[in-house]
Amino acid sequence: MSDTDRRIKTVVCGATFGQAYLAGIEQLPESFELTGMLARGSAHAQDCARRRGVPLYRSVDELPADIELACVVVRAGIVGGAGGELTQALLARGVHVLQEHPLHAEELAACLHAAKRAGRQYRLNSFYPDVEPVANFIAAARRALAVRRPCYVDAACSVHVLYPLLDIIGRALGRLRPWSFQVHRVDGAAGPFTCVSGQLGGVPLTLRVQNQLDPRDPDNHTLLLHRIELGTTGGTLRLDDTHGHVIWHPRMHLERRGDGVLDLSSDAPSLALPTATLLGRAETASYADVFRRVWPDAIARALLRMRDNIVSGIAPTADNQYALSCCQVWQQLGALLGPSSPMSSGLGEPLAAGQLMAAEVGA
Template sequence: MMDKKLKAVVCGAGFGQFYMEALSRMKDRIELVGLVAKGSEKSIKCAEVYEIPLFTSKDQIPEDIDIAFVILRSAMLGGAANEYTEFFFNRGVHVLQEFPIHPDDVRNNFRKARKNAVCFHVGDFYLHLPQIRKFTEYVKRLNEICPPSHIQMSLAAAVSMPALMMLRDMLPSANKMELKCVSDNETPFQVILGNIDGVPVTAEIHNEVNTDDPDSAMYLLQAFNVIYETGRLSLQDPLGDIFWYPKIKSSVSRYSSGAAAREADKDSGLKDGAVSLSFYGAQAAEKGTNEIWVQAIISDIEEMLEGITDKAAYMRYSQKTMTGTAQWESFNKLIGFPKRIDGVKASPEQKDMLIERITEFITEK
């Protein structure tokens, strides 16, 4: 339990808005006392909405801050997050810094946090999204019966670390990775083959960065197919449904009559078809996607608070994160630096037309 309510600041008025909303619902444990930003119109509005002061320079930040949420781009993306993280460490402040963070910076941050007797937490709310949690739990329960035959995943390079952390949760001991890249960097997706803990893995990684609009270049976030002898468990997006697809079975004996196409399909796994195990649409309809993001962030912050009050929990977290970071570093070396692309591949008009066409498909159902 916390001995006192922690005073907090959020750095960044972009996605930091979601952290401010999360903290506004944790007032029994954390008091949001300010926003650190450059003073743009957006940041001024944020400060007004949450009724907190706006600090536009480090010397304006109060001395009695206990915890800082650094929701800025890291140095590897040309941002100032690392600079602010070190500033708060030197003040004896706990820090949550949102990923992606360069592996060297993760290691250095844990080292600096230990030196200053504070906690460092890599902000990773993806692992706390309800569909991610549920999918991981389903896989673990299936693995109690038998290991997967194969894992196939497609994801954006920017969220590859959460994907690897998911694999660490799903597999009994995902410490041994034997992977190789079998594609060049001339296509949007890099292909990785190999095995993790003896389980064959195929991964497609979207490895591009749009220099004109870095936040909108991802074609997808994460998609997983965990394949077993009787079918596959599938999650096509962190904000998507979880499906079980039975394996297609067809015995040789069924063709003996010469009229197999006219007979009842008795032994095909398709007779039941795909089964939805968790329907995201119901969650979105009830809460809205923004609400789901906020609740996942609250869960991530709660994990950090546990580490602040429980040294053993913090040691487990830091060791797990350091190991995952080392694996992520090896993974990134395989796919190389993201390919930089300029401009857009579809005009605003074409994008609107694509959405309209999809709407037509929905109404045709």
């Protein structure tokens, strides 16, 4: 078997979001062999390992010598975890590492230095750019900006996913520099969002961040994940939700007659353009399908990039330098936003669209 055909022996570190990585590996049986999990030993972690028929390790020292790749899906130091230390220990042990975001820029730099010292491959994975609708948005943005100039970016997100939002915008624009931010604070009951203005990649930016966390359930109660609108001289590209639609709105342009009067009956080609065009799938996934298919698909894309680096021996230097810049942008904006405000978990159950349609018919 050639080096390019062999399966990469892989462990997953972490059993919470690590479940998505386990599902991603299962999608690629020709390329990866799941040979174990590394976790503290909770009942949930033991169950994950048992259901997949692999051993559960509790320390780096317990790992077999033939492990090639570790997916580190453990909170890093900036959010109170030991993911950075674990990554460096794995690299020192001679294991390549794909690490889930976010990291402090200094912690990322330490991981990159550890990878260089060990002669191993390392990537930071911000995950969401590989989610299908987001990937479609980024690709469409790059095509639009190849022929038209950017005018503005308007976006909104939860603080939980602020790092990948900045990454998505940076990838869509093809750059992060220059950047600058100004936070606009409002006294009193200003609602759930903090408003930010500035620039990213030299493009004017307006941003609303739900800077709130429920300390008893910090992974829940977001009002939205990502919503992004990129305005260009040719029209507007909108991602209406992380798992939703990508829509193109060509800019409206009215022709004038020879006497200067607007000609609303013109047969100009621009007036034949539809006011909105859906790019990508018309149907959207259920949340169950997001967890079963969409997220594992995104992880699989990241894993295949990592595999290319391992097999070729070529480090993703440009990607890692970009990731360092993205961490710096995120840290600077996070410092301006300040600590998240506590919120209660009294949002109630999500509302089904059918209830809205029934109310409309009844009216």
